Amino acid sequence: AATAPRIPATRLALHHFDTSYSLQLKDLWPSVRAGLLCEQKYGALLNNFSPVSHVTQELELLNATDFVSEAPKKVQQLQCGAAAGEAGRGEGRSQEGSGEGRTVMQAETMTQAEMSPVLRASISPNIKCYTFPRGDITRFRPARPDTLGLLDYYLMDAASLLPVLALNVQPDDFVLDLCAAPGGKTLALLQTGVCGHLAANDISISRTKRLYQILHSYVPKEIRETVSVTSCDGRDWGQVEGGTFHKVLVDVPCTTDRHSVMEEDNNIFHRRRTKERQMLPMLQLQLLMAGILATKPGGEVVYSTCSLSPLQNEYVIERAVEIAETQFNINIHVEDLSHFRTLSFFSDCRLGELVLPHLTANFGPMYFCKLRR
Amino acid sequence: MAGRLLRGCGEAAALRAMGFSEEQARRLLGLQPRLGPQRREAAAAQLLLLGLSAEAALGLLERSPGLLRMPTERLQERAGDLRRLGLGGGQLQRAVSRCPQLFTLPRRRMAAAVRLLREQCLFTAEQLREVLATCPAVLLEEPRRLHHHFQYAYFRMGVQQKEMVKARLFQMPFAELRNRHIFLERRGLYQTPHKGQTQTCNPKLKDILQLPEEDFLTSLASSTREEYEVFKKLLAREEEEEEDRDALYAEEDEDLDSEESKTAWE
Numbered sequence: 001a002a003t004a005p006r007i008p009a010t011r012l013a014l015h016h017f018d019t020s021y022s023l024q025l026k027d028l029w030p031s032v033r034a035g036l037l038c039e040q041k042y043g044a045l046l047n048n049f050s051p052v053s054h055v056t057q058e059l060e061l062l063n064a065t066d067f068v069s070e071a072p073k074k075v076q077q078l079q080c081g082a083a084a085g086e087a088g089r090g091e092g093r094s095q096e097g098s099g100e101g102r103t104v105m106q107a108e109t110m111t112q113a114e115m116s117p118v119l120r121a122s123i124s125p126n127i128k129c130y131t132f133p134r135g136d137i138t139r140f141r142p143a144r145p146d147t148l149g150l151l152d153y154y155l156m157d158a159a160s161l162l163p164v165l166a167l168n169v170q171p172d173d174f175v176l177d178l179c180a181a182p183g184g185k186t187l188a189l190l191q192t193g194v195c196g197h198l199a200a201n202d203i204s205i206s207r208t209k210r211l212y213q214i215l216h217s218y219v220p221k222e223i224r225e226t227v228s229v230t231s232c233d234g235r236d237w238g239q240v241e242g243g244t245f246h247k248v249l250v251d252v253p254c255t256t257d258r259h260s261v262m263e264e265d266n267n268i269f270h271r272r273r274t275k276e277r278q279m280l281p282m283l284q285l286q287l288l289m290a291g292i293l294a295t296k297p298g299g300e301v302v303y304s305t306c307s308l309s310p311l312q313n314e315y316v317i318e319r320a321v322e323i324a325e326t327q328f329n330i331n332i333h334v335e336d337l338s339h340f341r342t343l344s345f346f347s348d349c350r351l352g353e354l355v356l357p358h359l360t361a362n363f364g365p366m367y368f369c370k371l372r373r
Numbered sequence: 374m375a376g377r378l379l380r381g382c383g384e385a386a387a388l389r390a391m392g393f394s395e396e397q398a399r400r401l402l403g404l405q406p407r408l409g410p411q412r413r414e415a416a417a418a419q420l421l422l423l424g425l426s427a428e429a430a431l432g433l434l435e436r437s438p439g440l441l442r443m444p445t446e447r448l449q450e451r452a453g454d455l456r457r458l459g460l461g462g463g464q465l466q467r468a469v470s471r472c473p474q475l476f477t478l479p480r481r482r483m484a485a486a487v488r489l490l491r492e493q494c495l496f497t498a499e500q501l502r503e504v505l506a507t508c509p510a511v512l513l514e515e516p517r518r519l520h521h522h523f524q525y526a527y528f529r530m531g532v533q534q535k536e537m538v539k540a541r542l543f544q545m546p547f548a549e550l551r552n553r554h555i556f557l558e559r560r561g562l563y564q565t566p567h568k569g570q571t572q573t574c575n576p577k578l579k580d581i582l583q584l585p586e587e588d589f590l591t592s593l594a595s596s597t598r599e600e601y602e603v604f605k606k607l608l609a610r611e612e613e614e615e616e617d618r619d620a621l622y623a624e625e626d627e628d629l630d631s632e633e634s635k636t637a638w639e
Contacts, residue, residue: 034600359604
């Protein structure tokens with residue numbers, strides 16, 4: 001007797017997303033869907049611990065630019081172009097970014113301008129990440145070691161940097177990365193060069209190994225020693241070290257939408273992981289609560305996922321704010337991050353920011369939201 | 374010198390008698406000048422007999438001067454073959470005008486393409502007739518590629534022969550069909566029908582193939598040119614890498630009887 005044919009987890013994921021995201025994103029969903037199913041776009045996070053000038057030269061010759069320093073210039077362009085950019089929906093016009101004015105679209109231009117003081121003041125400093133222009137699908141060459149053996153850059157989804165930028169690490173801040181593995185955002189935090197102390201935690205020992213590898217490949221010994229890596233359940237953190245940190249990053253486990261439609265391995269949509277998947281919002285809420293409790297009063301938390309699902313995004317934020325208030329008497333303010341809308345495509349959310357994949361700028365998905373205690 | 378001039382005059386006169394103007398005769402004489410007049414006249418005559426106008430015949434010969442060297446029996450024979458396949462009258466003229474290689478195509482190649490279309494793709498004789506009338510170039514196609522093209526539409530897109538004929542499937546290069554189909558598919562606008570599923574909400578093949586790109590993008594794909602351009606680049610790269618991977622496995626794999634034929638992608 002033959003076993004019933006298995007539907008691949010990727011197909012289950014895609015079906016699940018078709019059902020929920022088409023309702024949520026409406027006209028935008030076909031473009032997002034195509035983006036998820038095509039090769040994603042990477043950014044090269046420069047390693048400030050390695051001499052960078054020849055690398056920046058090399059990248060600029062290839063027409064790549066540092067989107068972090070480009071971003072503030074576009075804020076101004078956005079303000080001028082916003083009226084023109086928000087198109088009506090459902091008219092069948094093939095105008096880019098049309099979709100009931102919910103998407104704000106930026107064209108990437110290369111004008112030289114002074115960095116807007118508003119934006120410069122509110123993002124984590126010293127982070128440089130190169131990306132190729134819109135529509136350019138060139139791939140970065142693999143990272144190369146320098147004379148000291150440290151790699152020159154780290155390839156990652158540029159949208160993943162946004163939560164780190166939003167955290168706005170200030171000199172000597174105590175920073176907690178609650179779900180640090182595999183370590184891209186942790187590395188970005190270290191690139192600021194201003195963390196007073198960085199605690200990097202992840203519940204998974206195997207993933208923490210990857211984190212160690214990254215630290216060893218990119219960060220010199222004396223800096224590594226300022227990082228404490230732990231393998232605890234993040235949910236316990238609030239009790240263990242309440243009110244200790246200035247800045248907390250809670251980059252929670254989620255349905256990793258892009259991975260789930262492309263990779264069969266380690267896919268949370270496998271039938272046997274249904275329970276785990278259904279429990280995700282609860283787990284995410286618990287982790288966010290722990291992150292909030294670990295923050296000093298006046299400190300800031302950034303919550304992030306790589307999913308488009310409101311159940312894992314806005315809903316978790318709302319519940320957390322409510323619980324903080326009612327059960328812990330902690331007042332939480334949700335910060336405005338709209339000045340971040342200079343990279344790729346964004347969708348309006350009630351709370352927080354959502355980067356949508358799009359073929360011309362295939363970053364994301366990435367949801368992030370900043371809370372101040 | 375005088376002799377040549379006289380001969381030229383004689384030839385020109387003969388061509389004029391067949392219906393060519395003085396200007397046309399001059400152009401015709403300019404093709405393959407060392408060819409004997411009999412050959413030239415015979416080839417021209419054959420084309421006129423097929424019903425081509427003097428200008429059309431001349432145009433054809435200018436594009437494929439090699440036809441002048443073909444024995445007239447072969448030209449006749451090939452015209453007959455094409456007629457038997459169902460290309461009659463105006464259709465035949467149009468077909469050979471558009472595809473002069475229909476004459477020079479080796480017999481075996483042509484027979485193989487026909488056999489493929491009838492026996493493997495299962496087009497009826499009537500359908501084949503229409504395919505040939507609308508896309509005579511199918512006969513010139515390498516049978517393996519043709520089969521691949523057909524199978525893609527049949528299995529991957531779930532389209533039946535009747536719709537293929539109506540949509541003029543073979544008029545569009547395979548790569549372009551694939552670009553448009555996969556673009557729609559990844560946007561969630563086209564689904565390969567499941568077994569037994571007769572009704573789908575898929576856009577009609579006719580629209581996918583025959584709409585100009587601009588209209589395809591706005592009305593079928595609801596997308597922008599920019600997106601589509603990037604998509605095509607990404608897809609081309611995916612294919613290239615898939616080919617590289619396949620080539621690698623083929624080297625390692627003793628058994629070369631794989632289900633995926635090794636036809637080159639466009």
